[in-house]
Amino acid sequence: MSATSQIWIDGVSAESLPLPDRGLEFGDGLFETLLSMHGQVPLLESHFERLKQGLHRLGFPDCAERARQCLQAALPALSNSAFTAIRLTVTRGSGPRGYVPPDPCEPRIIISSTDVARNAAVPLPQLSVVPAPLALANQPALAGIKHLNRLEQVLAARHARAEGADDALMLNERGEPVCMASSNLFAVVAGTILTPPLATAGIAGTRRRALIERWAPDLGLAVEERFFSLGTLNVASEVFCSNSLVGLRPVGQFGSRTWSSHPVMAALFERYRAELPA
Amino acid sequence: MSATSQIWIDGVSAESLPLPDRGLEFGDGLFETLLSMHGQVPLLESHFERLKQGLHRLGFPDCAERARQCLQAALPALSNSAFTAIRLTVTRGSGPRGYVPPDPCEPRIIISSTDVARNAAVPLPQLSVVPAPLALANQPALAGIKHLNRLEQVLAARHARAEGADDALMLNERGEPVCMASSNLFAVVAGTILTPPLATAGIAGTRRRALIERWAPDLGLAVEERFFSLGTLNVASEVFCSNSLVGLRPVGQFGSRTWSSHPVMAALFERYRAELPA
Numbered sequence: 171m172s173a174t175s176q177i178w179i180d181g182v183s184a185e186s187l188p189l190p191d192r193g194l195e196f197g198d199g200l201f202e203t204l205l206s207m208h209g210q211v212p213l214l215e216s217h218f219e220r221l222k223q224g225l226h227r228l229g230f231p232d233c234a235e236r237a238r239q240c241l242q243a244a245l246p247a248l249s250n251s252a253f254t255a256i257r258l259t260v261t262r263g264s265g266p267r268g269y270v271p272p273d274p275c276e277p278r279i280i281i282s283s284t285d286v287a288r289n290a291a292v293p294l295p296q297l298s299v300v301p302a303p304l305a306l307a308n309q310p311a312l313a314g315i316k317h318l319n320r321l322e323q324v325l326a327a328r329h330a331r332a333e334g335a336d337d338a339l340m341l342n343e344r345g346e347p348v349c350m351a352s353s354n355l356f357a358v359v360a361g362t363i364l365t366p367p368l369a370t371a372g373i374a375g376t377r378r379r380a381l382i383e384r385w386a387p388d389l390g391l392a393v394e395e396r397f398f399s400l401g402t403l404n405v406a407s408e409v410f411c412s413n414s415l416v417g418l419r420p421v422g423q424f425g426s427r428t429w430s431s432h433p434v435m436a437a438l439f440e441r442y443r444a445e446l447p448a
Numbered sequence: 449m450s451a452t453s454q455i456w457i458d459g460v461s462a463e464s465l466p467l468p469d470r471g472l473e474f475g476d477g478l479f480e481t482l483l484s485m486h487g488q489v490p491l492l493e494s495h496f497e498r499l500k501q502g503l504h505r506l507g508f509p510d511c512a513e514r515a516r517q518c519l520q521a522a523l524p525a526l527s528n529s530a531f532t533a534i535r536l537t538v539t540r541g542s543g544p545r546g547y548v549p550p551d552p553c554e555p556r557i558i559i560s561s562t563d564v565a566r567n568a569a570v571p572l573p574q575l576s577v578v579p580a581p582l583a584l585a586n587q588p589a590l591a592g593i594k595h596l597n598r599l600e601q602v603l604a605a606r607h608a609r610a611e612g613a614d615d616a617l618m619l620n621e622r623g624e625p626v627c628m629a630s631s632n633l634f635a636v637v638a639g640t641i642l643t644p645p646l647a648t649a650g651i652a653g654t655r656r657r658a659l660i661e662r663w664a665p666d667l668g669l670a671v672e673e674r675f676f677s678l679g680t681l682n683v684a685s686e687v688f689c690s691n692s693l694v695g696l697r698p699v700g701q702f703g704s705r706t707w708s709s710h711p712v713m714a715a716l717f718e719r720y721r722a723e724l725p726a
Contacts, residue, residue, distance in 0.1 A: 177467050186464035187472060189455050190560065194465060194537070196598035197475030228599070229606055255545055259472070267533055267562045269598065269605035269629055282468065284545045307585035308621065312599055319597035320474035320547065321506070321590055327547035328507055343586065351547055 176247060177282045181240045191278060193261025196269065197318035199277075200224040203414050204241075204256040205290055206283070209249035210447035211241075211256070213414070216376040221260065224315035225277075230262060233277045240279045253286035255415055259318070290415060291446050293439050296422025296429070297411065299350065302326035302338035306348050306371040314374040326351035337411070339424060342371050346397040353411035353419070354378040357403055358434045362392045364402070377412035377442070385441040391434065403427065410435040417442045454525060455560045459518045469556060471539025474547065475596035477555075478502040481692050482519075482534040483568055484561070487527035488725035489519075489534070491692070494654040499538065502593035503555075508540060511555045518557045531564035533693055537596070568693065569724050571717050574700025574707075575689065577628065580604035580616035584626050584649040592652040604629035615689070617702060620649055624675040631689035631697070632656040635681055636712045640670045642680070655690035655720070663719040669712065681705065688713040695720045 177184050192198035202217045211217070222234045237260055248254045259280040265272035288294075304325055312319065326338035330351065337350040348366050349355050354375040357364045363386055368374045386393045403409060408429050409421040418439045420432040455462050470476035480495045489495070500512045515538055526532045537558040543550035566572075582603055590597065604616035608629065615628040626644050627633050632653040635642045641664055646652045664671045681687060686707050687699040696717050698710040 175468075184467070186466050187469070188464050189462070189558075190453075191465070191472070192602075194469070194472045194539070194558075195479075195535075195596070196602050197596055198599060198602050201473075228603070257473075257545070261472070267535070269601045270609045271602060271606050273609070280467075280472075304587070304589035307587040309582070309585040309600070311582035311603060317599055318473070318475055319599045321476060321595055321597045322587070323547045324470075324474050324476050324549060325506070325589060328549050331548045331551070 175282060175284050176244075177280065178240065178244050179280050180278060181243055187280065188264070190264050191261050192263060192265055192271070193259065193278070193318055197320070198228070198271070199259060199261035199318045200228065201257055201259040201316055201318060204258060205286075205414050206245065206248045206251070206254040206256050207290065207447045208252060209245040211245070212446055213376045213380060216379055217258075217414075220316060220374060220376065221258070224317060225260070227311070227315050228262075228317065229271070230260070230277055231275065233260065233279065237279045240281055244281045244283070248283055251285050253288065253290040255284045255286050257282045261318070286415065290417070291443050293436075294416050294419045296420045297336040298423040299337050299339050299421055300330055300333045300335040301425075302340045302351065303329045305343050306340045308343055308370045310370050313370050313372060314368045316373050323351045340372075341400065345400060347400060347403065348372045350411050353413040353416070356381070356410050356412070357398065357406035358408045359398070359402060359406050362394055363434065364394050364396060364398050366397050367395050375412055376414055377417060380442070380445075381412060381418075381438060385438050388441055389437055391438070408432040408434055453560065453562050454522070455558070456518065456522050457558050458556060459521055465558065466542070468542050469539055470541060470543055470549070471537065471556070471596055475598075476506070476549070477537060477539035477596045478506065479535055479537040479594055479596060482536060483564075483692050484523065484526045484529070484532040484534050485568065485725045486530060487523040489523070490724055491654045491658060494657055495692075498594060498652060498654065499536070502595060503538070505589070505593050506540075506595065507549070508538070508555055509553065511538065511557065515557045518559055522559045522561070526561055529563050531566065531568045533562045533564050535560045539596070564693065568695070569721055571714075572694050572697045574698045575614040576701040577615050577617050577699055578608055578611045578613040579703075580618045580629065581607045583621050584618045586621055586648045588648050591648050591650060592646050594651050601629045618650075619678065623678060625678060625681065626650045628689050631691040631694070634659070634688050634690070635676065635684035636686045637676070637680060637684050640672055641712065642672050642674060642676050644675050645673050653690055654692055655695060658720070658723075659690060659696075659716060663716050666719055667715055669716070686710045686712055
């Protein structure tokens, strides 16, 4: 643990997780990755709405309010850091051996922070992207929510790193793009922003949601949530991605296709930046 | 933690997991569930062969020998217990924030034990089984190995418990049976033992492997590893399942279909029992 990391479990400063824990045993839990700017978290409500959906989908008791209190209690400790990545993890806690969850169960809330050594309000350089070595499985029961079963993303990210790329493009079983390993995906085609649906695979990102609901409409930009082919990326005038720590980030290269200019993303980034805490 | 549970991490007695750990963060790891009888583990080699395959598939360094040493060091403490369930978990250990695994990484080996309050060398009563509320996703990159991403099984087992059943039958996306939430599946049809392939979903069980490779051949019983329809279960003369803690266990009821007699399973159980430590 670096000197700039801190961990709290159920509101108490901690360095280790009591065992057993179903988060470790089965990935039985959820998480949120939040950006803190001097202890203020952009799109906090959107994060908690997704968390609540995940708790409901997995059959957890609704502990979102307790998670929020744990987060609020941790934020003052981060107020001296300009930019901090916060991970809020909720597991189904301890239980007897086996897959059957305890009933009632007592979810465990784990918060960890890591300083971000860059200005998160400034766009990052263009990403280079390679195809992931595996397709995302079709699993409507788990799609959209940010659960702890992330081996698909781990294998894709590992491959990208081995290839010297920044991220991996993940396709579904039909060969359609869904997302990057660590972000949501957007392609600008004939002036319209396309982004794949997330009802069967992928994570419904908070920045993706804000782009669809507010940022693009505010700028008069059309957004369509639909699948498109891999070939569509070649004809896209720009490709970019989103997540909570980078906001929006341009894709500069995928295979032999390169993009050098991202005017739509640049306009959206300004809109994004306008919502960040001062 | 009950008085009959013990935990060791990297060979040292422990009660909590150092954080961060990628097993908790992403389910980035593997596990084995082993039966100990007075400190002796049946089919130990088969467990470690599956673990080694999993380590290779996930791109872990080969730490199987170290895991074996940790297990061997723990077994003497279990020698006074007739029957113990051991969970051997290997995670990718600590790393920086994000999906990309650290390279090199230092896997963490977690062993926990729980006393089994029954005679594991005697068959358990018949199971009642209900359909799982979700299909198993098709994911060849992760099928067969016993990784930590087990939300599909958790949701299925939770549903079975809510329905008052013992386990849930899991189908693939084509509607074909694959396994139970917590065991492998066998159906006897016209004298042949059928069991679904596990190349696209499910876990390749150690008892399933022994049944296919030794127990059934030793008894002159034919086994076919192939998919069959849900309707085939209705015409099966018996249905049973296998895992490391129960050995083989008969299914007594699925929907309106019931089975009261399991002569093939009973013969196989005797063959299984003959291999258990004295």
